[in-house]
Amino acid sequence: MFTSEIGVVEEWLSEFKTLPETSLPNYATNLKDKSSLVTSLYKVIQEPQSELLEPVCHQLFEFYRSGEEQLLRFTLQFLPELMWCYLAVSASRDVHSSGCIEALLLGVYNLEIVDKHGHSKVLSFTIPSLSKPSVYHEPSSIGSMALTESALSQHGLSKVVYSGPHPQREMLTAQNRFEVLTFLLLCYNAALTYMPSVSLQSLCQICSRICVCGYPRQHVRKYRGVSSRIPISSGFMVQMLTGVYFAIYNGEWDLAQKALDDIIYRAQLELYPEPLLVANAIKASLPHGAMKSSKEGTRCIQVEITPTSSRISRNAVTSMSIRGHRWKRHGDTELTGQEELMDITEVDEGFYSRAASSTSQSGLSNSSHNCSNKTSVGKNQRRSGGSKAGAKERETAGESCRDHFARKQTQRAQSENLELLSLKRLTLTSSQSLPKPSSQGLAKTAATVFSKSFEQVSGAPVPRSPSPAIGCVAGADANRFSACSLQEEKLIYVSERTELAVKCQAGQQGPPSISVTLSAE
Amino acid sequence: MAAKGAHGTHLKVESEVERCRAEGQWDRMFELARHLQMLGISGGGSSNRRNSPSGRFTTLDTDDFVKLLLAEALLEQCLKDNHDKIKNSIPLLEKTDHRLNEAKDHLSSLLNNGKLPPQYMCEAMLILGKLHYVEGSYRDAVSMYARAGIDDISVENKPLYQMRLLSEAFVIKGLSLERLPNSVASHIRLTEREEEVVACFERASWVAQVFLQELEKTSNNSTSRHLKGSLSPDYELSYFLEAALQSAYVKNLKKGNIVKGMRELREILRTVETKATQNFKVVAAKHLAGVLLHSLSEDCYWSPLSHPLPEFMNKEENSFVTQTLRKPHLYEGDNLYCPKDNIEEALLLLLISESMATRDVVLSRAPEQAEDRKVSLQNASAIYDLLSITLGRRGQYVMLSECLERAMKCAFGEFHLWYQVALSMVACGKSAYAVSLLRECMKLQPSDPTVPLMAAKVCIGSLHWLEEAEHFATVVIGLGEEAGESLPKGYLALGLTYSLQATDATLKSKQDELHRKALQTLERARELAPDDPQIIFYVALQLALVRQISSAMERLQEALTMCRDDANALHLLALLFSAQKYYQHALDVINMAITEHPENFNLMFTKVKLEQVLKGPEEALVTCRQMLRLWQTLYNFSQLGGLEKDGSFEGLTVKKQNGIHLTLPDAHDADSGSRRASSIAASRLEEAMSELTLTTSVLKQGPMQLWTTLEQIWLQAAELFMEQRQLKEAGFCIQEAAGLFPTSHSVLYMRGRLAEVKGSFEEAKQLYKEALTVNPDGVRIMHSLGLMLSQLGHKSLAQKVLRDAVERQSTFHEAWQGLGEVLQDQGQNEAAVDCFLTALELEASSPVLPFSIIAREL
Numbered sequence A: 001m002f003t004s005e006i007g008v009v010e011e012w013l014s015e016f017k018t019l020p021e022t023s024l025p026n027y028a029t030n031l032k033d034k035s036s037l038v039t040s041l042y043k044v045i046q047e048p049q050s051e052l053l054e055p056v057c058h059q060l061f062e063f064y065r066s067g068e069e070q071l072l073r074f075t076l077q078f079l080p081e082l083m084w085c086y087l088a089v090s091a092s093r094d095v096h097s098s099g100c101i102e103a104l105l106l107g108v109y110n111l112e113i114v115d116k117h118g119h120s121k122v123l124s125f126t127i128p129s130l131s132k133p134s135v136y137h138e139p140s141s142i143g144s145m146a147l148t149e150s151a152l153s154q155h156g157l158s159k160v161v162y163s164g165p166h167p168q169r170e171m172l173t174a175q176n177r178f179e180v181l182t183f184l185l186l187c188y189n190a191a192l193t194y195m196p197s198v199s200l201q202s203l204c205q206i207c208s209r210i211c212v213c214g215y216p217r218q219h220v221r222k223y224r225g226v227s228s229r230i231p232i233s234s235g236f237m238v239q240m241l242t243g244v245y246f247a248i249y250n251g252e253w254d255l256a257q258k259a260l261d262d263i264i265y266r267a268q269l270e271l272y273p274e275p276l277l278v279a280n281a282i283k284a285s286l287p288h289g290a291m292k293s294s295k296e297g298t299r300c301i302q303v304e305i306t307p308t309s310s311r312i313s314r315n316a317v318t319s320m321s322i323r324g325h326r327w328k329r330h331g332d333t334e335l336t337g338q339e340e341l342m343d344i345t346e347v348d349e350g351f352y353s354r355a356a357s358s359t360s361q362s363g364l365s366n367s368s369h370n371c372s373n374k375t376s377v378g379k380n381q382r383r384s385g386g387s388k389a390g391a392k393e394r395e396t397a398g399e400s401c402r403d404h405f406a407r408k409q410t411q412r413a414q415s416e417n418l419e420l421l422s423l424k425r426l427t428l429t430s431s432q433s434l435p436k437p438s439s440q441g442l443a444k445t446a447a448t449v450f451s452k453s454f455e456q457v458s459g460a461p462v463p464r465s466p467s468p469a470i471g472c473v474a475g476a477d478a479n480r481f482s483a484c485s486l487q488e489e490k491l492i493y494v495s496e497r498t499e500l501a502v503k504c505q506a507g508q509q510g511p512p513s514i515s516v517t518l519s520a521e
Numbered sequence B: 001m002a003a004k005g006a007h008g009t010h011l012k013v014e015s016e017v018e019r020c021r022a023e024g025q026w027d028r029m030f031e032l033a034r035h036l037q038m039l040g041i042s043g044g045g046s047s048n049r050r051n052s053p054s055g056r057f058t059t060l061d062t063d064d065f066v067k068l069l070l071a072e073a074l075l076e077q078c079l080k081d082n083h084d085k086i087k088n089s090i091p092l093l094e095k096t097d098h099r100l101n102e103a104k105d106h107l108s109s110l111l112n113n114g115k116l117p118p119q120y121m122c123e124a125m126l127i128l129g130k131l132h133y134v135e136g137s138y139r140d141a142v143s144m145y146a147r148a149g150i151d152d153i154s155v156e157n158k159p160l161y162q163m164r165l166l167s168e169a170f171v172i173k174g175l176s177l178e179r180l181p182n183s184v185a186s187h188i189r190l191t192e193r194e195e196e197v198v199a200c201f202e203r204a205s206w207v208a209q210v211f212l213q214e215l216e217k218t219s220n221n222s223t224s225r226h227l228k229g230s231l232s233p234d235y236e237l238s239y240f241l242e243a244a245l246q247s248a249y250v251k252n253l254k255k256g257n258i259v260k261g262m263r264e265l266r267e268i269l270r271t272v273e274t275k276a277t278q279n280f281k282v283v284a285a286k287h288l289a290g291v292l293l294h295s296l297s298e299d300c301y302w303s304p305l306s307h308p309l310p311e312f313m314n315k316e317e318n319s320f321v322t323q324t325l326r327k328p329h330l331y332e333g334d335n336l337y338c339p340k341d342n343i344e345e346a347l348l349l350l351l352i353s354e355s356m357a358t359r360d361v362v363l364s365r366a367p368e369q370a371e372d373r374k375v376s377l378q379n380a381s382a383i384y385d386l387l388s389i390t391l392g393r394r395g396q397y398v399m400l401s402e403c404l405e406r407a408m409k410c411a412f413g414e415f416h417l418w419y420q421v422a423l424s425m426v427a428c429g430k431s432a433y434a435v436s437l438l439r440e441c442m443k444l445q446p447s448d449p450t451v452p453l454m455a456a457k458v459c460i461g462s463l464h465w466l467e468e469a470e471h472f473a474t475v476v477i478g479l480g481e482e483a484g485e486s487l488p489k490g491y492l493a494l495g496l497t498y499s500l501q502a503t504d505a506t507l508k509s510k511q512d513e514l515h516r517k518a519l520q521t522l523e524r525a526r527e528l529a530p531d532d533p534q535i536i537f538y539v540a541l542q543l544a545l546v547r548q549i550s551s552a553m554e555r556l557q558e559a560l561t562m563c564r565d566d567a568n569a570l571h572l573l574a575l576l577f578s579a580q581k582y583y584q585h586a587l588d589v590i591n592m593a594i595t596e597h598p599e600n601f602n603l604m605f606t607k608v609k610l611e612q613v614l615k616g617p618e619e620a621l622v623t624c625r626q627m628l629r630l631w632q633t634l635y636n637f638s639q640l641g642g643l644e645k646d647g648s649f650e651g652l653t654v655k656k657q658n659g660i661h662l663t664l665p666d667a668h669d670a671d672s673g674s675r676r677a678s679s680i681a682a683s684r685l686e687e688a689m690s691e692l693t694l695t696t697s698v699l700k701q702g703p704m705q706l707w708t709t710l711e712q713i714w715l716q717a718a719e720l721f722m723e724q725r726q727l728k729e730a731g732f733c734i735q736e737a738a739g740l741f742p743t744s745h746s747v748l749y750m751r752g753r754l755a756e757v758k759g760s761f762e763e764a765k766q767l768y769k770e771a772l773t774v775n776p777d778g779v780r781i782m783h784s785l786g787l788m789l790s791q792l793g794h795k796s797l798a799q800k801v802l803r804d805a806v807e808r809q810s811t812f813h814e815a816w817q818g819l820g821e822v823l824q825d826q827g828q829n830e831a832a833v834d835c836f837l838t839a840l841e842l843e844a845s846s847p848v849l850p851f852s853i854i855a856r857e858l
Helices: A003-017 A021-031 A035-046 A053-065 A069-076 A079-091 A099-112 A149-153 A177-190 A197-212 A217-221 A234-249 A253-270 A273-285 A319-334 A338-360 A363-384 A388-411 A416-432 A442-458 A466-487 A490-509 A512-520 B002-023 B026-045 B047-051 B059-081 B083-087 B098-113 B118-135 B138-148 B160-179 B187-225 B239-254 B258-270 B278-294 B342-360 B367-393 B397-410 B415-428 B431-444 B450-463 B466-504 B508-528 B533-545 B549-562 B567-579 B583-596 B601-615 B617-641 B654-662 B677-693 B704-723 B727-740 B745-758 B761-774 B779-791 B795-808 B813-825 B829-844
Strands: A123-127 A159-163
Touching (some): A003 A053, A053 A099, A079 A197, A123 B342, A197 A234, A197 A253, A217 A253, A234 A253, A234 A273, A234 B278, A253 A273, A253 B466, A273 B367, B002 B160, B002 B187, B026 B059, B059 B118, B083 B239, B118 B138, B160 B187, B160 B239, B239 B258, B278 B342, B342 B367, B450 B466, B466 B508, B466 B533, B508 B533, B533 B549, B567 B583, B567 B601, B601 B617, B601 B704, B704 B745, B745 B761, B745 B779
Antiparallel strands (some): A123 A159
């Protein structure tokens, strides 16, 4: 240490003592610009034998106790370095040569655990619940995805967790050492935005050192101060990560990156899951390539205009699309009461009459029917998706159905009789099932009815084996539609059901290839 | 009539045109334009058209109007196809795309004609401006917008699509200004321009949001009115609309202006979302959460509804005048949840975007969807990473594990996700899940030694699955050199597993074999890492377990030079001293250890024992009292702090710390062999039973360990009172313990002891038997039962029980002595002599409490 630096520190020591109470705020604001003072103070702290250490620590504590925000932060910026000195000394042989640093740390801790009135601080943290509206969302728009069982069980309750009160400490022991240091680091982290870059650099360096000292990697880092291992707690490491994460994004990319690697290294060796979890997440979330610091030196976030429109093809299987499948089980119980049953009758009647009219004649009604089919196919595809292949096939199947249908209208195939018969039976069986409100629900009955009637009608032309599979498919579809109908208008329901019925017809008299594709789903 | 009909069609087509322009359905435009042209020609004869209020243009202009439509459609289609080029602002060339050329021709011709009403002329200029930008002539674009006078355009009572045009115009103006060469060197001009750019972006985003909300409103209306009608597919944002939404905050954040950037982001996120903005909202929420986490600390947080702290306000310039613009709708209501700190806000945002992003993760493994899958997975996993950072900071690992579990459905083959889930499970103590997850991780990344080591740690620790632990440790060792610095840890894990298996084994030969293997493996670990204090300590412990006291001492001293204040090392030192019968030294060491670890009950139980031996029960009882007092304070703190079940907050492990120091390796069996599989089962049984019996009486909160510790303290006190022949007090103490765990085997055992001291032998025998039923491996119970049986005259049965005891734990010298006495009574003198000699020999190296009370954990 040069004499000039000693001079600066000594001047600082004496200046504060003579300072009148009133000029304190003014003094505080000017203090942070004195960079030579800050570097000199770092040097004092780094030299455990320095005679100035004790008065410096004392004055830093006075600053902290003054209650002046600026002074408090002035002290806080040295916290990482102070911690390191304390840990380094306590890890080496001589036990209590770091008395004044220890006292300073304890003093700060004991001030931080109480509020202005001297009561113990209890920090609380509310875990937001998606089932309650917030400034950023409305529960209804999130959809049912968030309504998992656990979410429902906590419905309307916001969970609050508390930390504290923390006990006063009179001395640092092996047992409470990291409890205290973790809390101190937490306080430091809360003020990270105010910390000058020197402090952030020091934080990164001490994190690296604490993690590698005494381990083989120390040679890689070429650090030669302390050679014994420094024990560490996992909670402390998580707090270190908070600071390092901040430093990465605020101008200390290189140092912080190194510190992050060292923390991961140590966490792996210690087998601490918590810091490993957080550090892995940080590492994975970092942008690739070094971050350029902007001209001002700090605080520059890399963001780009990113394409947000879903590039995902509509028929890919996503959690969203698969949700329909899961709905059926929950949906069953909800589908009770008159309303749904009414739906069925409406559906069946509608279908029956429309099918009857279309089979009888009239090109106009035919075209309208086709039109509604088209929309329903599109709708169906978009909504339920299914597996991609499945959806495509369904579409083609639907189209071929329509073709068949159209052809039939114009040229009256011989199968007409059979078709009519099947339609009748279909409506008959489904209406038979209506008076059973006790059955598990619409979806299942519909499914069984469909498959049953299908089997009945299909009989000879379709090979025996795939028919249960087809029934299954139809059942699944029916389920999905019923789920949809909970949310959507009834009309869609109607059109979809018609489409289904159409598909059945196609399967029944169409080429076997269709039934194969259906069962392949 | 015909004219009216034609007019009607005309109107219809017009509204259709407007709708398509708003929704960006450019493919339909060509058809509509043709339609319009035909109508224009056919309806040209009708004279009243000119005066018609709804006909906004005359037949003469139809051509120009159609040109306008065609030009726009051509340009937009061209943009759609060249999305990437525009994003990287690579100019499109007229030559390469005829559509640009065509569009330009149309536009310039109609601008030259000048026949259209001013509104359409203005539109043409906006479109031409866009075209200029696309071509890379930024200056032209800016001047075109100046000509159109976009700053003064009002969007009230105008067709919807104009809002889109205007928003795009603003963003393009901003982008163009950004890209203009800095011909003017003046600093002031440059900052002025910067400000103008930001203002443009802000307006663009504002208008775009209003536009999208209006669009959704109208399309909702139309769909509900005519149902089969246009079910517009999910609206896909054009590049410029996306840019309009994002540029404002992107620009601010890039400039490092966090305060303004955050304000923009928050405003965007607070507006009621539409279908079109859903995906965008996920992105924005992710950005905002990131900023909150990595660039804002708790002390300078301001909530979304308040203003930033004054020290940040000076950067704030006056925001642009918004009176002329309509505001987009925000989420409003009385009881809206508003976050109180940055972590809460980040968490809220991430939960929202998680629920949206995970819906869109592509699950199918089809090769043609590989790309989609990758992108969607990246999106989701970025959110999960931020969630991990957020929740890790607050120590909410239980919740984190639940969130990450939801990611599992898209995690197939993704090591990072699997590993993160596994780690969160370890962190929140769901050990069995964790092991299966880690097993999967090993398959995905077989070269990583940390994964099996973590699994081994969990197996050795909370699960006590020794076979699995052995397997995992061998995997690590199997990696050889590849495992690097983890290799010695692998040997350590294996050694500990053997050592624990030895403690569990019931046959002496098996025990010896395992102890030998344990020592061998641990020595191997030490060779590989000669300066790892943990390994050296466990070597010492293993040596102590096989009663090689002096070499254990040597190793331990080595370990102690490296970690002077480790609780376990000091504890072992005290026990080793006591084995050498240096009780005073032992007591000094334990006192020192307790000053460093004042809340460690494990150490205190040893202290009580030492005091009992050295100074008699009186002093030991004082320590017991201290322990009770300490327990009380710890309990109070845990009550105050941990109202919530997993209330370790801020990653501060208050509770966990307590947990660590309350660790009695096996709280219910403190004096006989730690961590026996059967005694674990016994304590679980007790837990279950006491839950049944205790629901009404004592309010039992806090961790189980806290209560078992209390039970142990009472029982310890009872033992000391018995030694002092204060049977009444002893009885009270046992009652206290029984109040906590009425069916605990240690309580039953102590009641038996009391009965024995009182002289009711039959009752004592019965109680011992009950205790043994609960814990069939309790050697102390066997010992007492054996002596009792012998006293009652059942010599051969006593011999059997005592033989069991020494078989279970061959270092238990009291049992050997008891066995010797029984054999002597039976007249088998020679065997008795052997037993006495063994007992004597063992006693010479016996500590006050078994070495196995020191936890063996990785």
